[in-house]
Amino acid sequence: AQKITQTQPGMFVQEKEAVTLDCTYDTSDQSYGLFWYKQPSSGEMIFLIYQGSYDEQNATEGRYSLNFQKARKSANLVISASQLGDSAMYFCAMREPFSGGYNKLIFGAGTRLAVHP
Amino acid sequence: DGGITQSPKYLFRKEGQNVTLSCEQNLNHDAMYWYRQDPGQGLRLIYYSQIVNDFQKGDIAEGYSVSREKKESFPLTVTSAQKNPTAFYLCASTVLAGGNNEQFFGPGTRLTVL
Numbered sequence: 001a002q003k004i005t006q007t008q009p010g011m012f013v014q015e016k017e018a019v020t021l022d023c024t025y026d027t028s029d030q031s032y033g034l035f036w037y038k039q040p041s042s043g044e045m046i047f048l049i050y051q052g053s054y055d056e057q058n059a060t061e062g063r064y065s066l067n068f069q070k071a072r073k074s075a076n077l078v079i080s081a082s083q084l085g086d087s088a089m090y091f092c093a094m095r096e097p098f099s100g101g102y103n104k105l106i107f108g109a110g111t112r113l114a115v116h117p
Numbered sequence: 118d119g120g121i122t123q124s125p126k127y128l129f130r131k132e133g134q135n136v137t138l139s140c141e142q143n144l145n146h147d148a149m150y151w152y153r154q155d156p157g158q159g160l161r162l163i164y165y166s167q168i169v170n171d172f173q174k175g176d177i178a179e180g181y182s183v184s185r186e187k188k189e190s191f192p193l194t195v196t197s198a199q200k201n202p203t204a205f206y207l208c209a210s211t212v213l214a215g216g217n218n219e220q221f222f223g224p225g226t227r228l229t230v231l
Contacts, residue, residue: 045209091160105220
């Protein structure tokens with residue numbers, strides 16, 4: 001069965017510093033996708049970044065980058081120049097292979113990030 | 118503005134009562150999903166739907182029911198058979214085609230059983 005593991009229940013970082021949130025996954029499929037979502041205290045899930053299993057380069061979106069190490073089955077999120085507004089829960093998720101026309105996501109337990117001034 | 122709306126934001130229910138959570142999207146997405154989130158945990162899939170009048174059970178469908186009579190709407194009913202319904206419920210949608218297929222989420226409904 002596919003599985004996502006986030007081993008850091010909580011992290012804190014100083015404002016303007018970079019932080020890495022860990023994510024490892026387990027799948028026997030060759031085609032899959034990895035997502036990171038941010039969940040502020042309001043509860044809404046905000047999409048941050050996506051990495052496909054066949055993408056040769058690490059994904060980047062502004063201050064977010066994904067450190068994709070396929071052989072180690074890890075997809076760590078790197079946030080550069082942390083801001084106070086980055087304080088939130090962060091979830092790593094994996095898309096099951098595209099089959100039957102739907103897109104099922106499996107989520108990790110999340111990491112709570114606190115940014116300190 | 119395109120997006121997903123969920124109502125109500127907070128919902129209180131007495132034990133033994135059925136309640137229905139609303140989810141509407143104007144993104145013209147074909148697929149819609151319902152997730153449950155318990156404190157300190159990730160999301161678990163309850164039901165999903167690819168097209169109108171079709172839906173499939175997710176990982177924790179027992180005690181829940183859904184309908185998909187319109188493309189824009191995917192209401193979730195929490196029945197009295199759900200033994201522990203107090204949780205945060207999130208609705209999501211996505212297009213079927215394309216490589217990215219990120220899911221767009223609504224603001225959620227927090228259900229509390231009294």
